[in-house]
Amino acid sequence: MIAEDLWDLTNGSSFVSLRGVASGVDVILKMEGLNPAGSIKLKTAREMVRAAEASGRIRHGSELIESTSGSLGIALAIISAARGYVLTLVTDPNTSDRTVHHMRALGARIVVVKERDANGGFLQRRIDYIQDRLAQDENLVWLNQYANPANVEAHRRNTITEILNECGTPDWLFVGAGTTGTLMGCVEGLRARESHTQIVAVDSVGSVTFDAPPQPRYIPGLGTSRRPEIFTDHDALLKVLIPEADTVRMCRRIAAERGLLVGGSTGTVLAAVAGLADRIEPGSLVLAISPDLGERYLDTIYNDVWVVSRLGEGALATSVPPSPRVLTDFLALGGVRA
Numbered sequence: 353m354i355a356e357d358l359w360d361l362t363n364g365s366s367f368v369s370l371r372g373v374a375s376g377v378d379v380i381l382k383m384e385g386l387n388p389a390g391s392i393k394l395k396t397a398r399e400m401v402r403a404a405e406a407s408g409r410i411r412h413g414s415e416l417i418e419s420t421s422g423s424l425g426i427a428l429a430i431i432s433a434a435r436g437y438v439l440t441l442v443t444d445p446n447t448s449d450r451t452v453h454h455m456r457a458l459g460a461r462i463v464v465v466k467e468r469d470a471n472g473g474f475l476q477r478r479i480d481y482i483q484d485r486l487a488q489d490e491n492l493v494w495l496n497q498y499a500n501p502a503n504v505e506a507h508r509r510n511t512i513t514e515i516l517n518e519c520g521t522p523d524w525l526f527v528g529a530g531t532t533g534t535l536m537g538c539v540e541g542l543r544a545r546e547s548h549t550q551i552v553a554v555d556s557v558g559s560v561t562f563d564a565p566p567q568p569r570y571i572p573g574l575g576t577s578r579r580p581e582i583f584t585d586h587d588a589l590l591k592v593l594i595p596e597a598d599t600v601r602m603c604r605r606i607a608a609e610r611g612l613l614v615g616g617s618t619g620t621v622l623a624a625v626a627g628l629a630d631r632i633e634p635g636s637l638v639l640a641i642s643p644d645l646g647e648r649y650l651d652t653i654y655n656d657v658w659v660v661s662r663l664g665e666g667a668l669a670t671s672v673p674p675s676p677r678v679l680t681d682f683l684a685l686g687g688v689r690a
């Protein structure tokens with residue numbers, strides 16, 4: 353394929369089979385890190401920019417601002433460099449230095465918000481900063497991945513279609529939740545086809561998206577400290593929270609046992625597969641979405657000193673099985689949320 357634009361190399365049809373991630377469960381991993389932005393967010397950025405260009409909201413020379421933990425920032429910086437947009441990215445201390453250097457190298461201006469919000473995260477503070485800037489500059493445009501329907505559309509149109517075309521209809525689909533664009537796009541796409549797929553929405557312990565108590569988190573990608581506007585709850589969603597220590601253990605296990613250096617969200621989603629393995633019928637078609645690869649996490653998830661200082665010695669013990677908190681079950685039983 354000779355692409356007209358770099359961002360059309362989304363490489364959405366790459367899948368790899370991981371046998372026996374948990375006893376008796378084979379998973380097909382959808383590899384979304386094999387594109388020029390290194391993550392699934394290339395599709396989100398492309399769709400949001402296309403929609404804004406089509407509506408006349410932005411054109412060559414426009415100034416954009418966006419809140420990002422890194423992946424969307426890199427994707428938007430690629431498109432902005434090539435399209436002539438001036439881009440400011442608002443990030444926080446959980447974004448790695450490498451990612452900040454990457455975004456700067458592509459010409460983006462970086463603002464790091466260091467103050468935590470009331471839920472112990474940074475998202476509300478990043479958004480407050482953007483709203484202050486918008487109030488001062490009426491030409492500034494905020495695509496707002498947390499509320500932009502084009503974020504959902506990117507995955508309804510592409511991600512779920514790529515899965516169905518390549519693999520058929522999954523019995524189980526494990527999807528991580530950050531802005532929930534990927535999740536909602538998959539939900540909408542499967543709903544429209546009246547599919548039987550059990551969708552598992554996977555988030556980190558400490559995230560408030562599924563209405564669980566807030567707690568500080570250290571790994572970027574999944575989780576929020578403020579519920580995204582595009583998220584709509586569905587009874588059919590099985591919602592699971594994974595402790596960050598399980599994320600780290602699974603990432604390290606997959607790297608050591610399979611030679612696949614995965615990013616944090618992938619470790620989280622695979623920990624959910626392993627944690628729910630006893631509910632999955634043998635022979636089921638199980639799919640999990642891997643949003644990015646692990647190189648960006650070499651100084652964090654794959655660095656012993658960082659892991660022990662944030663999550664304790666136990667997070668290095670790769671033989672410890674995951675302990676997911678299944679929110680849906682707690683609610684169905686009328687019990688207390690995790």
Ligand SMILES: Cc1ncc(COP(=O)(O)O)c(C=O)c1O
Binds near residue numbers: 423424528615
């Ligand atoms: C590495 C990574 N994984 C997962 C996600 C979550 O994807 P979504 O925002 O579509 O929920 C993000 C979002 O920024 C991400 O950067």
